[in-house]
Amino acid sequence: MFTDFFYVMNNLISFWRQGSVRSLTYQWGFVVLIILTIIWVYNTASTNMARLGLKTGFDFLTDEAGFPISPALIDYSAKSSYADAMIVTLLNTITLSAIAIVLATILGFFIAMAKLSPNLLLRKLGSSYVEVFRNVPLLLQLFFWYFAALKMLPGKRSSINMFDVAFLNIEGFFVPLPILEGGTNLILWAFFIAVLISTIIWVWAKRRQNNTGQPFPSLTIGVILVTVLPLSVAWLLDFPISWDIPKFGRFNFQGGTVLEPEFTAMLFGLTLYNAAFVGEIIRAGIQSVDKGQREASGSIGFTTMQTYSQIIVPQALRFIIPPVTNQYLNLAKSTALASAIGYADFFWAIDGAITPQTGQVMELQAITLCGYLGISLFIATLMAIYNRFTKIPER
Amino acid sequence: MEPSNIPFKQPQPAPHQTTGILGWIKINFFSSWFNSLITIVLAYTIFVLADFFIQWAFINAVWFGESAKACPNSNGACWAFVTDRWPLFVYGLYPKELYWRVNIVYVLAAITIISFLYSYGRWTRYFRITMVIFFPLLAYIFLLGDSFDLEYVAPENFGGLLLTLVIASISILGSIPLGIILALGRTSELTVISKVCTYFIEFWRGVPHIVVIVMFVALLPIFIPDGSKIDVVVRAFIAFAAFNSAYMAEVFRGGLQSIPIGQFEASRAIGMSYWKMMGYIILPQAIRNSIPAMMNTCIGIFKETTIVMLIGFSDLLGIIQISLESSDWVGPPHIFSSAYTFAAICYFIFTYGMSKYSSRLENRSNIEQY
Incomplete structure (x- = not known):
């Protein structure tokens, strides 16, 4: 009787001691725990929602929004639906992030150059810029640009005149707007064809260089193609683009378009803040390339340009891209702070306008999360594709 | 042949252009005509800016006063705003x-x-x-x-610098243990646990913080029985802990990955269980390795606390903004710029201090001194 018991216990213990059995038990236990939690949360949520009398469902999306959205890239009026309002503001968010990413990268590049310069003054200037803009909260910087700096601009009648084409005043930045006439499509087509041809040349040149070692100036030829081909088409068509230049009429500016102070403040804040981070990343990336690489390329007779384009940058890029991707994601996420200064971005529309009107918190929060996760996923995918190009193929 | 017979060249001093204070100046400021140009232009710009700043911040500044009327001229800073509201900025409504x-x-x-x-x-x-x-x-x-x-x-009376510091320290202290647990989960060999932790981390890292905070404040009462009894301040703390633990988890995952695999194998080989291996061998090294990155995350958390003002808390930035819009001080934009400069200096002192501390830790050669 006892021997039987011990026999069974021993078997059970050795069964339990098998790694696979234990890990399966833990994992199934975890799954069950999560499912139970979800059921519990769902139950409490439905009881609470019934008690509070909240509406559910996505029917409200087709209702009339009834509020204006000031920078609207596509057709939108107060009569449009909530869904339209979301799309318009999502486009605003995407535009803002895209422009800020490009500007922050360019400025960050110059900061990195300054920090790597042989001039001590320039180096110190670069590092003080980084320290100041990196260590002050973004929201504070946005407030500074919006409430302090842009509010100090002169009024409409005494706006700052930039070569008679652009005007800066307290109501925004009035800039010319291109008017596209007939034949613009042809120019666009010429541009795309030029890009296509240069890509083909680039692929061919790369393959030839890999096989035979013969270099080919594909970058120069590509740049020339992309600029000359559309320009010559435009010349043949007698330049069908004209500019609609803003002019001060009796009370207001006529023509052109206006970058509102909200947008300008967001752009300033996001660009200057993130450029500090991007600059540090680029600097670290360039410094991560071993000194010997630079010396070696110098000793086989490369010029400085060649050293940078062939040796340093390709290696630095592998170091730079992952953290820079992170920074781009941060930038795109921090556009949500726009609601603090009243720029019509996605979160402003949902949190400031649609939620108070419809009261459907749950659905709206889900839509917000999906929108921002979508943007993050999009940027991450783009950067992953780019990363694949810069990676050294492992043998 | 005796080596002493060879006429050795006597060691020469370094060329005098590269040594001494003059050499240093030449190398750092005037190494080429272009560099000299940059030096001159920059020196002039810095001089002009510094002159403007000193004029603005000290000479033309108004130090004491009770309302916006005390600062009529826009060419000087309005520190009167700061001195008048000082207790409010430091203690809030305490x-x-x-x-x-x-x-x-x-x-x-x-x-x-x-x-x-x-x-x-x-x-x-x-x-x-x-x-x-x-x-x-x-x-x-x-x-x-x-x-x-x-x-x-009541916590509602906290405000100003006090609230900022309380939120920052609670988020930092709360997110570290949660982050370690999440990082262990993500690197775990148990597929289900690792997948769940990965999705959890990536979800919080993919959405803006302000969205998360608004979501917690609005939705937590719905998802928890009697949730409406949870204080708004506490809801904000939970939100902060949630997404910051995701960021901390990534920091610790980096630390875990920096440990050579031999450490894992050796501790397994001497018969340690998973928890003993982690507790005695892996985590002490991993945490030490991730301290610099952790400090960066802490700086980020400290700066992020400003967003609580968007849900109506009066942290340092929030109370400054409220005071700026109060009837006494509402006025021309130059008061705003003085107030924001003051706020920036306050935040800068803390964040810059943290970043200096972290670089000191990084530079310290002896790791045992941590």
Whole structure:
């Protein structure tokens, strides 16, 4: 009787001691725990929602929004639906992030150059810029640009005149707007064809260089193609683009378009803040390339340009891209702070306008999360594709 | 042949253009015509800017006053705004007669920070551990009260720098253990647990913080029985802990991945269980390796606390914004710029201090001194 018991216990213990059995038990236990939690949360949520009398469902999306959205890239009026309002503001968010990413990268590049310069003054200037803009909260910087700096601009009648084409005043930045006439499509087509041809040349040149070692100036030829081909088409068509230049009429500016102070403040804040981070990343990336690489390329007779384009940058890029991707994601996420200064971005529309009107918190929060996760996923995918190009193929 | 017969060249001094103060100046400022140009242009610009700043911040500044009328001229800073509202910025709406309690907490915090800056022999370690354990307890007792005959002060009355510091320290202290657990989960060999942790981390990292905070404040009461009884301040804390633990988890995952696989294999080979291996061998090294990155995350958390003002809290930035819009001080934009400069200096002192501390830790060659 006892021997039987011990026999069974021993078997059970050795069964339990098998790694696979234990890990399966833990994992199934975890799954069950999560499912139970979800059921519990769902139950409490439905009881609470019934008690509070909240509406559910996505029917409200087709209702009339009834509020204006000031920078609207596509057709939108107060009569449009909530869904339209979301799309318009999502486009605003995407535009803002895209422009800020490009500007922050360019400025960050110059900061990195300054920090790597042989001039001590320039180096110190670069590092003080980084320290100041990196260590002050973004929201504070946005407030500074919006409430302090842009509010100090002169009024409409005494706006700052930039070569008679652009005007800066307290109501925004009035800039010319291109008017596209007939034949613009042809120019666009010429541009795309030029890009296509240069890509083909680039692929061919790369393959030839890999096989035979013969270099080919594909970058120069590509740049020339992309600029000359559309320009010559435009010349043949007698330049069908004209500019609609803003002019001060009796009370207001006529023509052109206006970058509102909200947008300008967001752009300033996001660009200057993130450029500090991007600059540090680029600097670290360039410094991560071993000194010997630079010396070696110098000793086989490369010029400085060649050293940078062939040796340093390709290696630095592998170091730079992952953290820079992170920074781009941060930038795109921090556009949500726009609601603090009243720029019509996605979160402003949902949190400031649609939620108070419809009261459907749950659905709206889900839509917000999906929108921002979508943007993050999009940027991450783009950067992953780019990363694949810069990676050294492992043998 | 005797080597001494060879006529050796005597060692020459370095060319005088590269040594001494003149050489240093030449290398750093005038190494080429282009560099000289940059130096001259920059020096002039810096001179003009510094002159403007000194004029603005000191010479033309107004230091004392009671309302926006005290600062009529826009060419000088309006520090009167700061001096007039100083207690509000430092203590928030904390009852005036109880300021001493906040002061005690500030002093304790300063002692704790200083205890981490300097080393003082064999008592260093014990003192640091004591402070880390007792400071949060004492801070809790003194700030909130309600025990030891101290009057209760509701968290709604916290504000200004006090609220900023409280939110920052709670988020940092809360997110570290959660982050370690999440990082262990993500690197776990159990597929389900690792997948769940990965999705959890990536979800919080993919959405804006302000969205998360608004979501928690609005939705937590729906998802938890009697959730509406949870204080708004506490909801914000939970939100902060949730997404910051995701960021911390990534930091610790980096630390875990920096440990060579031999350490895992060796501890397994001497028969350690998973928890013993992690507790005694892996985590001590991993945490030490991730301290610099952790400090960066802490700086990020400190800066992120500003977003609580968007859900109606009066942290340092929030209370400055409220004061700027109050009837006494509402006025021309140059008061705003002085106020924001003051706020920026306050935040800068803390974040720059943290970043200097972290670079000091990084540079310290002897890792045992951590």
